[in-house]
Amino acid sequence: MSRNELTDVRANPGIQALVSHMRVVLLRVGIDSGCGGIQGPLFRDGSFEFLPIPDTTSTDSRTYGNTVGLTGRHFVEFFPRRMRSQIRDVSMHVDPEWTTYTYGDPTSPKAGLRRLQEGDILAFYAGLEGWDFDCPPALYLVGYFLVSSRSSVRIFTLDTLQSTNGTGQLWS
Numbered sequence: 001m002s003r004n005e006l007t008d009v010r011a012n013p014g015i016q017a018l019v020s021h022m023r024v025v026l027l028r029v030g031i032d033s034g035c036g037g038i039q040g041p042l043f044r045d046g047s048f049e050f051l052p053i054p055d056t057t058s059t060d061s062r063t064y065g066n067t068v069g070l071t072g073r074h075f076v077e078f079f080p081r082r083m084r085s086q087i088r089d090v091s092m093h094v095d096p097e098w099t100t101y102t103y104g105d106p107t108s109p110k111a112g113l114r115r116l117q118e119g120d121i122l123a124f125y126a127g128l129e130g131w132d133f134d135c136p137p138a139l140y141l142v143g144y145f146l147v148s149s150r151s152s153v154r155i156f157t158l159d160t161l162q163s164t165n166g167t168g169q170l171w172s
Contacts, residue, residue: 023120025113027103029053029096030126030142037087041078041131042140043071048128050142051075055093062092078131096124101145120147 030040031051042048049069064075065088076088096103103113103122116122122145129137 021117021119023116024123025116025121026123026125027110028126028139029124032127033137037083038079039127039129039137040142042128042135043131044133048140048142049073049075049078049131050098050126051078052092052094054087055091058091060091060094062094063089064092065089067092096122096143096145098143103145116147118147118149121145122147 029050029052031037031053032039035053036051038051040048040051047070049071051064051069064079067075069075075092076084079087103124113122123141124143124145125139126142127137128140128142129135
């Protein structure tokens with residue numbers, strides 16, 4: 001099969017069947033000027049550091065000051081100097097959780113996520129801006145999850161969440 005046949009859904013009945021039932025949900029995630037006061041850092045080589053939004057409930061022990069990213073920098077270092085003392089000890093709302101491949105949002109607009117099935121995609125995008133070069137803020141695809149299974153989720157109380165020490169891991 002040629003490359004054109006692979007990319008042309010009409011020429012491949014198997015892909016056509018898969019795509020006709022697949023749903024892709026676009027979700028904006030990460031810090032931005034409206035929630036956190038900055039855009040995530042985009043580097044000259046095209047890589048980026050995903051910075052979570054602030055957690056207003058302070059249930060997570062991870063903060064911008066104690067979390068080191070993939071670049072080896074503490075997250076607080078990506079903020080302007082004038083903001084660092086204010087943001088250093090602020091908890092982060094880490095969602096999506098890239099290491100456990102989980103995403104959850106209990107708000108009404110996201111209720112449709114419960115209908116996702118195996119093979120559907122959650123595509124995450126975020127606002128990023130040049131960090132070590134001049135690049136204006138823009139929206140970028142920062143990751144995706146391919147749904148392989150789903151499970152029922154129960155609503156956790158604040159006490160239950162705090163008992164996880166910010167890890168979100170509950171064992172029964």
